[in-house]
Amino acid sequence: MQNHQAFIDAACAVIGHDHVLTSDLDMYAQDWRKKYFGRPLAVLRPASTAEVAALVKLCVEHAVAIVPQGGNTGICAGSVPDASGEQVVLNLARLNRLRSVDPANNTMTVEAGCILQTLQDTAESVDRLFPLSLGAEGSCQIGGNISTNAGGVQVLRYGNTRDLVLGLEVVLPSGEILDILRGLRKDNTGYDLKQLFIGAEGTLGIITAATLKLFPAPRACAVAFAALSSPAQAVKLLQHMRAELGERFTAFELMSDASIDLIRCHFPASPNPFTSPHSWYVLMEATDSGTDAALGALFEGALERVLEQGIIDDVALASSKAQAGELWMMRENVSEAQQIDSPNIKHDISLPISSIPAFIDEVVGALEKTYPGVRPIIYGHLGDGNLHFNIARPLAVDNAQWQDETHAVNTMVHDAVVRQRGSISAEHGIGQAKQEEMAHYKSEAELVVMRAIKRAIDPQLLMNPGKVLDMGSTS
Numbered sequence: 001m002q003n004h005q006a007f008i009d010a011a012c013a014v015i016g017h018d019h020v021l022t023s024d025l026d027m028y029a030q031d032w033r034k035k036y037f038g039r040p041l042a043v044l045r046p047a048s049t050a051e052v053a054a055l056v057k058l059c060v061e062h063a064v065a066i067v068p069q070g071g072n073t074g075i076c077a078g079s080v081p082d083a084s085g086e087q088v089v090l091n092l093a094r095l096n097r098l099r100s101v102d103p104a105n106n107t108m109t110v111e112a113g114c115i116l117q118t119l120q121d122t123a124e125s126v127d128r129l130f131p132l133s134l135g136a137e138g139s140c141q142i143g144g145n146i147s148t149n150a151g152g153v154q155v156l157r158y159g160n161t162r163d164l165v166l167g168l169e170v171v172l173p174s175g176e177i178l179d180i181l182r183g184l185r186k187d188n189t190g191y192d193l194k195q196l197f198i199g200a201e202g203t204l205g206i207i208t209a210a211t212l213k214l215f216p217a218p219r220a221c222a223v224a225f226a227a228l229s230s231p232a233q234a235v236k237l238l239q240h241m242r243a244e245l246g247e248r249f250t251a252f253e254l255m256s257d258a259s260i261d262l263i264r265c266h267f268p269a270s271p272n273p274f275t276s277p278h279s280w281y282v283l284m285e286a287t288d289s290g291t292d293a294a295l296g297a298l299f300e301g302a303l304e305r306v307l308e309q310g311i312i313d314d315v316a317l318a319s320s321k322a323q324a325g326e327l328w329m330m331r332e333n334v335s336e337a338q339q340i341d342s343p344n345i346k347h348d349i350s351l352p353i354s355s356i357p358a359f360i361d362e363v364v365g366a367l368e369k370t371y372p373g374v375r376p377i378i379y380g381h382l383g384d385g386n387l388h389f390n391i392a393r394p395l396a397v398d399n400a401q402w403q404d405e406t407h408a409v410n411t412m413v414h415d416a417v418v419r420q421r422g423s424i425s426a427e428h429g430i431g432q433a434k435q436e437e438m439a440h441y442k443s444e445a446e447l448v449v450m451r452a453i454k455r456a457i458d459p460q461l462l463m464n465p466g467k468v469l470d471m472g473s474t475s
């Protein structure tokens with residue numbers, strides 16, 4: 001306890017009493033899904049890279065473990081501490097300056113605590129696009145996006161966060177600052193170190209700033225909502241639309257009928273463009289640097305052909321920005337609707353796109369046989385081969401009983417994913433929630449290399465312990 005007080009006094013000397021929080025810490029201690037409740041020793045809120053570096057050195061001196069925290073919207077509980085009362089949360093919210101924008105280089109350099117939506121707006125203010133876009137964009141931070149290699153709804157055209165980062169500034173677990181904040185698209189001088197920290201979930205260091213890619217701002221946008229009979233038709237639709245629209249095709253989001261029912265139940269004002277219900281739906285978007293009229297004609301023509309060929313059963317084309325926004329809001333409300341509804345067993349999987357229809361048939365069939373009345377809430381980024389494959393309880397089973405089935409359901413889903421050489425975590429990461437499963441499903445060779453990297457960079461194992469990898473004893 002005395003040791004802890006000495007640590008807290010020293011942290012106050014670095015960042016001031018007001019930014020070393022030791023009471024009312026619940027919002028920093030609990031994950032977004034409210035499944036993990038930790039007990040932080042303190043929450044530290046530095047405002048500069050130098051302050052982060054000084055705090056990390058202090059943690060090393062006092063052997064205090066550090067949990068980096070951005071917007072705390074992560075789905076795998078990577079950003080909250082354990083219950084020991086021995087770990088500090090290092091919250092990056094005050095490190096939120098825009099350092100520079102370079103429209104000629106199509107880059108911006110920003111601090112880790114910048115909110116994603118603010119960065120989208122910053123790009124727009126210089127007539128550029130920062131394409132990372134996801135449901136939590138109003139509260140997640142770019143440091144958290146980079147640390148989880150976030151995906152979102154425009155990966156089809158622009159790639160994951162990994163593809164959007166040109167340079168990083170990182171405070172290493174030693175407290176040293178690694179400055180690889182370059183805005184270069186070509187740099188073959190040895191290992192590409194930034195890639196190590198992207199998707200590392202705060203286990204290798206604290207990202208304090210990043211240089212991000214910008215793109216020309218699209219001038220035209222077309223959005224459509226299609227109804228179809230099966231995931232196999234959705235895969236055919238994706239191929240046709242990509243063939244016709246090429247790189248204009250930006251987003252392709254699949255939703256099952258159960259997902260739509262859930263949205264309409266909890267968000268009754270959601271649009272309902274079809275007169276009769278369908279089994280599956282797809283929300284699609286294309287953007288272009290030409291005119292709305294030209295893109296609209298291309299998009300409509302492509303949709304007419306897939307309708308004629310029987311690939312889709314019906315389609316509604318958004319006729320205004322407001323209508324397009326309503327359709328997108330419906331997609332973005334799926335997570336929220338599930339959160340309001342009874343808890344369900346969540347999976348964030350990726351597979352080769354061609355394997356997805358057979359995978360859904362096989363696994364839904366097996367689940368329905370084992371748990372009659374089960375409700376698969378399947379939706380997500382089919383264009384990237386990524387599905388949120390969430391399984392809601394049969395109505396006859398109560399919540400507690402359904403939670404008890406988590407391990408069995410996870411095994412059914414993830415065994416099938418791995419048989420198809422897919423991934424058990426496409427975009428949400430590992431955190432605490434999937435650590436055991438990663439240890440089970442990854443090969444020993446992969447785990448050995450990962451542990452060697454972790455030990456080389458963080459020999460005292462102080463950086464976000466208990467997340468991603470099981471490193472055994474810290475001694």
Ligand SMILES: Cc1cc2nc3c(=O)[nH]c(=O)nc-3n(C[C@H](O)[C@H](O)[C@H](O)COP(=O)(O)OP(=O)(O)OC[C@H]3O[C@@H](n4cnc5c(N)ncnc54)[C@H](O)[C@@H]3O)c2cc1C
Nearest residue numbers: 070071072073074078135141143144145150151152202207
């Ligand atoms: C409604 C909703 C929709 C979502 N949709 C998507 C989606 O479409 N695609 C997707 O990929 N994710 C999605 N997510 C998950 C989540 O928003 C993302 O993972 C996001 O990138 C996390 O950012 P954050 O700032 O909240 O990070 P946090 O939750 O605070 O942290 C996430 C991880 O990163 C580490 N970390 C945070 N900041 C830093 C830093 N500066 N340096 C080092 N480590 C750090 C933390 O320790 C933790 O391990 C969604 C979440 C919600 C709630």
